[in-house]
Amino acid sequence: MPSLENRQFIELEKPIKELVDELKDFRQRAEKNSKVDYTVTIDQLEKSIVEKREDITKELTSWQKVQLSRHPDRPYTLKYIDKMCTNFVEIFGDRGVKDDKAMVGGFAQLEGETVMLIGQQKGINTKMRQLRNFGMANPEGYRKALRLMKLAEKFNKPVITLIDTPGAYPGLEAEERGQGEAIARNIYEMMRLKVPVICVVIGEGASGGALGIGVGDKVLMLENTWYTVISPESCSSILWRSWEKKEIAAEQLKLTPDHMHKFGLVDGIVPEPAGGAHWDYDLAAQLLKKELVPLLQELKAIDPETRIKNRIERYSKMGFWDEI
Template sequence: MPQYPNRQFLDFEQPIKELYEHIEENKKLAEKNAKIDYKSIIQQLEDSIVEKRKEITEHLTPWQRVQLSRHPDRPYTLKYIEKMATNFVELHGDRNVKDDKAMVGGFADLDGQTVMFIGQQKGINTKTRQLRNFGMANPEGYRKALRLMKLAEKFNKPVVTLIDTPGAFPGLEAEERGQGEAIARNIYEMMRLKVPIICVIIGEGASGGALGIGVGDKVLMMENTWYTVISPESCSSILWRSWDKKEVAAEQLRLTAKDMHGFGLVDEIVPEPIGGAHWDYDEAAKILKSYILKSLEEVKLIPSDKKLNYRTEKFGRMGFWDEVAEETEDAEA
C-alpha cells in the first residue's frame, strides 16, 4: 500500500492530503526536538484522516465515484487475486493469435477450492499501462478468456471474473480480427457454461468490454465503481460536443452501484474500506472474498440441470419494454 508522499490524491481528496502534510510536518518537528511529545498530535491527525475519508465517501457524486474507480492507487485484478487466493497459476494465449496482456487468468486456490480467475488488468506505471493496453482487451483477450472458461468447465471448476476496463480496444486491427464477434461469442458461451460463474465489477465496467466477461449466475459490483454502455466523457462529447458536461452525463447515465442494483442489473453491492479500496488493499480483498465465497455457495445450491435456465431467465428479465398489439386487417382497412 503506497504511503504519503507517494500516494496520489483526487481533487476532492485534497483535505486528506493537507492532513497528511500536517503529519509529516509534526514528524519532522519530533525529530528535531525529542523533548516534546508529538505522538498525541499525530494520532489526532490520523483519526481526523479516517473521519475525513468517511465524510467524503458519504457525499460522493456519480462523477466522483467514476473518478474513484479510476484512482491510480486502486487495486487491480492481479492484486485482488494475490490478496484473496493462493497458488495462482497464470495461463497465457488464445491458441490462435497471441497472448493479450490486458486480459489475465488462471487457476488459484480460494479458501480450499480451485477457482478459475479471469479479469482485465491495468498497469501500475507508464510502462506496464502500455504493456496492458490500459486494460482494453483485443479479440484475442476475449478468446483467451473463453478458452480458460472452457478449461474450467472441463475440470468442473467455478469461474470468477473481475471486470475493470474502459472498454474493449477500438483500434482498426482489433476490428479486423473480429472484436464484436469475440465479445458476442463470449456472451453466448457464458450463458451456456455448465459451471458456476461469479462476475465482479471492481473498477470500470464499460460497454461490451465489460459484457465480454460479464455474464454469470451472480453479478456483484463494488461500491465505488461504474457500469454502463458508455463513459461519461464520451456521452458528453456525443450529446454536447464537449467533455465539459461529463458530470451531468454521469448523473444522467445512472451508472453507480446503487443505480445498477436498483435496476436489477447487479445482484449485490460489495462495500469498500472507508474512502475507497485504494486506502486498504487487504481489507478490500477480505470483503470481496467473503462476498465471492457466499455467492459461490448460493450458486452451488442451484441444480445443475436448472442452472442454464436460471441464468437465461435472469438476464432475460433485464430491461424495460412494451408490446404493441398487431393491427388486424379490418382495422387497417
C-alpha cells in the first residue's frame, strides 16, 4: 500500500491530510536535528491520525461512501487475490475475440481450498487505467468470466467473484459485439452453476456491469461500497439534467450496504479497516477472507441441485411492489 507520504487524499479526508502533513514536518525536523527529541509528538500525531480515520467513517452519507469506494488508493481485485490467496494462476482470453484486461480471473488457493476467482480490475495509474478500461468490461470480458466459471464447474471448484466497476463498457463496438447478450447469458448461466458461488462488492457495483458476475448463493458487500442500477451522477443527469444533484441521487437510490442488506439483496456486510480498505490492504483482505472461508464450507455442504433451487428462489423473490 502507499506509504503515508505518498498517499492520495479525497475531500472527505482533508482533516487527515492536515495531520499527515504535520507528521511529515516533524519527521523531517527529527532527521535534521538529532539534538531535539520529537518522539512523543510524532507518536501522538500517529495516534491522532488513526483516531481521525475512525471518526471520519463513523457516520458517512451515501455520497461519501460512493467517494470512498472510488478512492484512488483503494485495493482492487488483484490486490485482494494477492493478499488472500496463494498459487494464483491467471487465465486469459474468451476464446473468441481477445483478452479483456478489465476482467481478470484464475484458479487460486484460499486456505488450502482451490477456488476460481474472477473480478473487474481497475488501474493503479493513468496508463494502467487505460489498459484496464477503468474496470469497464467489454462483451469478451463477460464471456471470459463465463468460460472460467464453466471451467470451475468442470473441476468442481467454487467460484468467488469480486465486483468493482462503474458499469459495463457502453461503447458502440461493445454493443456491436453483443454487450447485453453477454451479460444476460452470464446471469442465466450463473443461476445454474453446480458449484458454490459467492459474490463480493469490493468497490463500485453499478448496473449490468456488476450483475454480469453478480449472481450467487451468497452476496456480500464491503462496508464502504455501493450497489445499484445507475451511478448517482448519471441518475442526477437524467432526472435533473445536471450532475449537481448527485448527493441527493445517492441518498434516494438507497445504494449503501446497510440499505442493500435491509432490502434482502445482500447477505452480509464485511467490515473494513479504520478509514477504509485503502489504509491497510493486509487487514482488508484478512477481514474478507474471514467471511469467505466459513461461507464456502457452508455452501459445500449443500448438494448442487438444492443450491441451484435455492439460488433461483432467492432471485425470484427479490424486490417488492404494490398493486393498485
